[in-house]
Amino acid sequence: MKPILNVADAPIRRLESGEHFECRMAQLANPLGAKSIGANVTHVPPGKAAFPFHHHYANEEHFFILSGTGMLRVGSQAYPVKPHDYIFTPPGGPEVAHQLVNTGLEDLVYLAISTLQLPEVAGYPDSGKTGVRITYDSASGAGRFLIADASKDEVSYWDGEDGRAIAEMQAAPSAP
Template sequence: MGTTNANELEWTTLERGETRFKRKQLGEAAGGDRLGCSLYELPPGRRSWPYHYHAANEEAIFVLSGTGRLRLDGELSPLAEGDYVALPAGERGAHRVVNDSDDPLTYLMVSTMDEPDVTAYPDSEKIGVFVGSPPGGRGNREIHGYYRTDDSVDYWTDEEDAKTE
């Protein structure tokens, strides 16, 4: 435990709409606990995970090969081989990788693996809640779900008031 070779791992593929990529979860394969690392290959014309940010987890991108763009905090910036981008927890770390080139874009995504975490998706006005295993983790979760940000309820409900009498 502690060492893995990316060449010995199988790719997993995700495809949904404009999102399509291959991924190898290096951190998990090496037995990482508090630090995640995934190798991504993003085909031409495709995008990574939907635009999002984490309330508890910091991420970073290191570009190994290819070019593309990074949507970061609402702005598009170029990405090229050798670029390193820190993505702090919170709204200013909101991001999505876009491959608008004719060649694959390959990069490492590193993240802290803290839980609980809430992941916000500003474009779709949703949040994801992760308790028991962080986003990207495969452990059992006590609470996990996706919710619309405008589906809020009051702290006190009539049902709770009736039970206390």
């Protein structure tokens, strides 16, 4: 296997749910055989986020903004992001929950890098859910991921993720 992959040749994974969540990710690490670190280039259209507001108890994530603008939610704070900003999100509880939201007029594009420790427990403060991942294939997104909400018998990944915070950020004026 060749140890190099051009982003233009990378397999693309698309995600979409409702009016607030959408992205396409060029998978970089997994196609090269990486097992401990995941990496992709994520494109998020204007007014969207790739994922719900979440935190990881086992894994850290790093992001490097390539183009576009947006807002980074971390805990109860929000920060504007622009090209060449580097972001680190450590493992931990709701105080380090994070989400990148495209508040600009063009795609928000970033390099995302994360550790891939299993099992992983993730929390979703906006919806009150907890997710547990016990297996994962970063190329396909397949694997065993269990979602729980103490107030319901069954829930899906997107349940309760109505995007209110995304809409609020989209309505707020963008910082230059």
